[in-house]
Amino acid sequence: MECRLKLDELAGERIPLYGQVAVYHPGYNCVLFLFPAYDPAPIPPLSTVHEPSAVPDSSAAPESAVAHEECTVLSEITGDPSVTGTGGVNHRLVLDACRVITNNNDGYLTTDIDGAERVLATTITLPCGIYFLHLENLSTRACYKIVANFAAWEFPESLPDHWERPLSGPERLQLRQTFGRVSPTEMSDVVKGADTKCVVSGFRLSLQTAHILPKEEHVWFNSQKMVRYCYNMSAGINDTANGVTLRSDIHLCLNRHSCVFYPCEPDDYVLYIIQWGEEDYAQLLHRRRVTMPKRVSDKFLYARFAYATFHLLSCPEYWQDLASPVPQSTVEVKAQERTGSVTRAVGLADIPEEEPPAGDTARATGDDIEMKDNTGKSPIQDGGPRTPAALHHSPQHPDTSTSIESLPELLQETEEDKKFDESWHKVFPGYPDVEDPPDTSDIQIWTYPDNPRIERLTKAYRASHPQIAMSSAGLPLHDTSPAFHFDD
Template identity: 25%
Template structure:
C-alpha cells in the first residue's frame, strides 16, 4: 500500500516557555494602571503618562505593609486564596521614573512619590524594584531662587518629540551603563546597503529569533530625519564623517524584527529598555494574560551588536512623548507650562489649553519608517526599489512573492502611536 500524507495537528496558541506572566498566581482586577502625575496641577487635570501594570509582584502575607504598597490608595490589593500570598502587578520603577524625566525635559534628578506636597520624599525603591499599580507624582527639585515668581510655577513639560533635546553625554545612569558591542561590518559597506548589513549582522528577529518575514526596523524613525540632524545624532552612526541623504538609514539605528513585531513597535505597543542590566522588551498596552504581554513582556532580546545605545534611548523618548503629545495631559483643555524648541532658541512659557490642542495634539505627518521585508532570498536586497521611492513614500510595501508584485501598507504616525495607547481599555480618558 502506498504511503499516505501525514497530517499534523493544528498549532496551539503561541506561548512563552515559562507559561506567561504568572497570571495563575498573580491575580488582580482588569485594568490596573500606573498613573504618573504632575504635582503642579489639580489631581483632576495632572496625569502625565499612563502605563499598564504588567510586572508581577508577589509578597508574603506576613508583610507588615510598611511599604509603598500600603501607602498608595490606588494600588491593587489582591489575594491568591490557594497559597497565602498577596499578589499584584506593577511597573519597573526606573522605567517609570525615566519616562517622567524625559517629559520633564531630561530632569534625571526628579523622583517619584505618593505625596503631592512640595516637601515630598522619594519612594524607598531601588531602580529595578516594582511600583505597584496606582498613582505617583513626579517631582523635580527647583534649582533657582526659591523666592522667585518662577518657583511657584509648575515645572515645564516637553510637549512632543520635535521639542525633545537629546541629552548628549548625559544619559540616565541605567542607560549610560549599558554597552552594545560594535559590529565589525559597521564601517565597511556602501552607504546604500544598510539593509544587507542589518540582515547579515542580526540574521534573525532580535526578539523572536524568527528568520522568516523579518524587516529592518528603525529606532529613530525615518520621519524624524530632521530631528535626527538638528540634534547631532549623526555622531552615533557608523559613518559620522560621511553625510548621507537620509541620516537615519544607518545600521546602528536599525535592527531586524519580524514584520508583525515591527508593526507593533512602530505603533508604540512596546519599547526596548534595560532592566537588571539586560535589554528586554517592555509592553505598553494590554493585560498580563493577553498574548502580547504573556509572550513578550520582560523577555530578553537576542544578542545585540552594532546598535547605538543613544538611538535606543531616543526611541524610548519618541514613544513616551508620542503618548504625551496625543494624550490626557495636553488634551485636558487647561493651561500648561511647556518647553519648546524654536530654531536655536529654547523657550519656556505657559500655553493656553486651546493652544495646546491646536499646536501639539493635531495629527502629524505619517511615519516613513521602512517596512520592506529583507528575507533570505534574492529579492531586492540592496534596499533600493526599482522606482527609487523607498526613502520618501508615505506608504511602504513588501515584495510578497519574489516576483516584484508589491503590497502597499500604511505606516504609523505620532498620532497613531499615542492613540494606540490611549484607546486601550486600560486607559480612563475621563481622568485628566
C-alpha cells in the same frame, strides 16, 4: 488526523494585567502617564502588612502599595480567587519616562500630591496606584513645565548610567571598520545579513529592518547632531547603528509605540510593553530578553525610548500651552514637507519602504508623525490661540513663498529683466506677454518671461531656508545651482 490545540491554548503561563500605574503632575493634578501593569511584585508576609506605623516617615513604602498588598493577602486568607497577587511597573522605567518629558531633569515619585510620602529609590516594581512626579530642583519641584512633543526634546549630553552600553576600544574599531562604508541604500540588507534573525523572537523568516529612531524624524536627528553616533556619517539616520532586524509583526508593534527596548543588565535588553490594548503581545513578548547587536548604538535606543514616551503621554493636546515649544525651524520644515514645497533630503525619500509579507494587511502609521499646530487655548492659562500663520512668520525665517509683497526690492524691474525680455522675444517673436491668461477653448500660446525675478526670489528663499539644500547628514546637496538661464 489528530488536531493540535489552538495557539491561544498553548501558553502555559498567562501574564495577568494587574491594573495600572498612574503618574500625575502635582502642579495641575492632571495625568501624565497611565502604564499597564504586567510585572509581578512579591507578596509581603502578613505581619508586615498590618504592622502600624507610629511616626510618618517619608521613606516608608507608598500607602497605595501597602493598601494593595493588604487587599491581596486578605483575599488569600478569605479564599477569594479574584485577587491572586500584586503587580506593577518597573520603577526605574517610569522614572526614565518622567525624566524625558521634563527635558532630562531628575525627579522622584510620591503617593501624595504634597510630596511628603516619597517612594523608596530601592523599590524595583512600582505597585499599581496613583503617584505624583516631583523634581529634585526645589524651585520647580511641583511647578514645572514639561516637553509634550518629541521635536522639542533635547538629547542629553550623557545617558543615565543604566543606559550606557560599554564597548571596548577594539570593539568600536572593529564596528567602524565593518559598517563605516555602508551606504543608506545598502543599510537594510547589511543589517539583516548581520543579524540573520529577529533579535526578539529568533525567527528567520518574515524579517524587516526596523529603524530604531524613525527616519521621519530626520529633522530632529540633524538638529541634535545625532550623526556623531553613526559609523558612516554620510548615511545619516539610515546608518546601520540605527537599524535592527525584527519579525514583521513585532516591527508593527514597535511602530505602534506599544513596546520599547529597555536595559536590564549592562549590555542586555528586554522588550517591555508600555501601551494599553496589547494584551496578546504582552503574553508573547513582555520582558523577553533581546539579543541586541553591539552594532546598535545605545544613543539611538535611548532616543527611541524617548520617542515612544511622548506617544504614551496622556492628553498631549492638554499640555501644548504648558509645554516647551517646538523649535520654529522644525515646524517650518515639517510644514514644507507636508505641502510639498520643499524636497526631502537625499538619502531619506529615496530609501524604498520595505513591504510587509503577504498577510500583513495593516501598516503601522506611528512613524508617520507630523507636526500639528495647536489652535486652542489652554484650559488653565489664558493665552491667545496659536494659529499656523503665527507660527510660520518670524524675523529669522521669512516666508517668501507667501509674503512676496514684503520684499519689494526683489519685485522691481531691473536692467537685467529688460535685457532678458528683449532676448526672449528675439527668439520667440509674435507671442504676447500675458501674466494671467484667460480661459478659452482656442489653441493659443502665451509667454511670460520672468526668469531673472524668479531667480532672485529663489536665492532669497534659499538664504532664509538653508535646510532645503542640505542632506540628511547636514551637508550641502550636490545640486544647489539656480534655475537655468535662457542664455545657456
